[in-house]
Amino acid sequence: xxxxxxxxxxxxxxxxxxxxxxxxxxxxxxxxxxxxxxxxxxxxxxxxxxxxxxxxxxxxxxxxxxxxxxxxxxxxxxxxxxxxxxxxxxxxxxxxxxxxxxxxxxxxxxxxxxxxxxxxxxxxxxxxxxxxxxxxxxxxxxxxxxxxxxxxxxxxxxxxxxxxxxxxxxxxxxxxxxxxxxxxxxxxxxxxxxxxxxxxxxxxxxxxxxxxxxxxxxxxxxxxxxxxxxxxxxxxxxxxxxxxxxxxxxxxxxxxxxxxxxxxxxxxxxxxxxxxxxxxxxxxxxxxxxxxxxxxxxxxxxxxxxxxxxxxxxxxxxxxxxxxxxxxxxxxxxxxxxxxxxxxxxxxxxxxxxxxxxxxxxxxxxxxxxxxxxxxxxxxxxxxxxxxxxxxxxxxxxxxxxxxxxxxxxxxxxxxxxxxxxxxxxxxxxxxx
Numbered sequence: 006x007x008x009x010x011x012x013x014x015x016x017x018x019x020x021x022x023x024x025x026x027x028x029x030x031x032x033x034x035x036x037x038x039x040x041x042x043x044x045x046x047x048x049x050x051x052x053x054x055x056x057x058x059x060x061x062x063x064x065x066x067x068x069x070x071x072x073x074x075x076x077x078x079x080x081x082x083x084x085x086x087x088x089x090x091x092x093x094x095x096x097x098x099x100x101x102x103x104x105x106x107x108x109x110x111x112x113x114x115x116x117x118x119x120x121x122x123x124x125x126x127x128x129x130x131x132x133x134x135x136x137x138x139x140x141x142x143x144x145x146x147x148x149x150x151x152x153x154x155x156x157x158x159x160x161x162x163x164x165x166x167x168x169x170x171x172x173x174x175x176x177x178x179x180x181x182x183x184x185x186x187x188x189x190x191x192x193x194x195x196x197x198x199x200x201x202x203x204x205x206x207x208x209x210x211x212x213x214x215x216x217x218x219x220x221x222x223x224x225x226x227x228x229x230x231x232x233x234x235x236x237x238x239x240x241x242x243x244x245x246x247x248x249x250x251x252x253x254x255x256x257x258x259x260x261x262x263x264x265x266x267x268x269x270x271x272x273x274x275x276x277x278x279x280x281x282x283x284x285x286x287x288x289x290x291x292x293x294x295x296x297x298x299x300x301x302x303x304x305x306x307x308x309x310x311x312x313x314x315x316x317x318x319x320x321x322x323x324x325x326x327x328x329x330x331x332x333x334x335x336x337x338x339x340x341x342x343x344x345x346x347x348x349x350x351x352x353x354x355x356x357x358x359x360x361x362x363x364x365x366x367x368x369x370x371x372x373x374x375x376x377x378x379x380x381x382x383x384x385x386x387x388x389x390x391x392x393x394x395x396x397x398x399x400x401x402x403x404x405x406x407x408x409x410x411x412x413x414x415x416x417x418x419x420x421x422x423x424x425x426x427x428x429x430x431x432x433x434x435x436x437x438x
Contacts, residue, residue: 006108013120017103017127021096024133035138037070039088042078050075051232058245058264058291059284067288068229068241073148073181074141095136095143102147103127106397109154110404113365122404129396130342131389141181145394148178149374153397156214157367160207168214175218180225182394183240184381189215191377192370199369207366211373233289241288244296246385250313251302252276258328259313260320261386272329314383321387322347339389346392346399353406360409368405371398 044050051067058066077098081091103123110119135142155171158164179186193215200208229238250259254275267276279298283291303310316326322343324336357364375398382391 018100024136028137041075042082045079046083071180071183099143102150105150126400142393150397160366171214172217176221186239188377211370244292247299251299253306253309258316353402356406
């Protein structure tokens with residue numbers, strides 16, 4: 006990537022800094038990330054306080070967040086950098102993610118396709134509110150783009166550098182958004198099944214990269230096991246999210262609520278006896294009981310869980326419905342671009358599925374990551390920002406579909422690498438998982 010390439014994308018960085026300056030700040034997870042960064046700067050992480058889950062004003066429930074973003078902020082916290090300057094990390098890492106995505110597109114397509122694709126990703130409006138406060142999603146977007154670039158390069162020509170880029174990026178993703186530890190686990194299993202069925206080199210290389218990424222997370226998993234007593238515990242947030250999604254009560258729509266709300270919100274009073282019974286237990290046992298109750302609710306009322314999954318999809322794409330919040334005009338800010346995303350996904354599938362045997366080798370692995378990430382978040386209480394890390398994958402498939410469709414109609418779409426030759430020869434090698 007040249008300086009000219011970076012210069013062409015600099016308007017996006019200006020836009021992100023403007024969003025930081027002009028979008029209103031809003032309460033979210035920022036205080037927790039900053040608190041965890043200060044903890045790491047002093048050599049520790051969790052408090053060991055069993056009251057964290059039910060505390061009416063917790064700074065950060067133990068093991069609720071992965072160490073990715075706090076680790077990035079820790080040097081700034083150690084230097085006592087003011088919060089307003091810490092917040093610049095969001096625009097910078099998101100811009101870095103766009104640069105990595107541009108590099109990914111540039112390795113396969115000639116100009117102007119990479120630039121158009123990078124702007125299509127960078128101008129996704131729901132990114133912008135994430136820049137007013139410290140959120141993990143901008144870093145997750147950058148790590149997804151880095152993992153995609155490394156994996157695509159490694160599938161084409163395996164090298165130690167591409168392996169490290171891919172595995173390191175995916176490990177960082179799992180440590181930043183702990184749900185992706187489970188996503189990568191699913192991708193590893195699916196890749197192994199894919200390899201057993203096809204002996205595909207793309208499948209074996211993907212499995213090795215993902216296995217290395219998970220192995221790199223072993224220190225974190227050993228730490229969570231020591232603190233919770235549970236094996237392969239990526240974090241403590243999933244149990245409560247699943248609990249709210251499993252609620253069998255009328256009026257509950259599966260949206261996430263803080264645990265202590267059950268003692269103050271009359272609409273949640275039906276949940277209060279269960280949560281009151283958690284007092285005095287260790288955090289590990291609290292989360293284990295929440296998880297067991299959630300699974301029991303789903304087994305007893307799968308119809309209510311299915312309804313809440315449908316509502317959850319609405320929240321991911323449209324930012325509605327919520328149990329206690331009516332529709333607001335600013336929900337259009339999420340609904341309009343995400344409806345376009347849904348249309349793009351459907352159209353891309355219609356273009357690419359009939360031509361799946363002619364697609365580049367990274368198509369299958371990218372599809373596994375996107376599918377596993379989307380399904381996992383659909384199953385647990387989610388917000389529109391849960392879609393953010395998936396956007397590099399969505400835009401990549403959109404670019405692939407658009408260039409494929411245009412080339413078939415004789416448009417002058419030029420591609421790099423061996424893909425164009427394979428297309429012209431009508432290659433029959435399958436890349437589908």
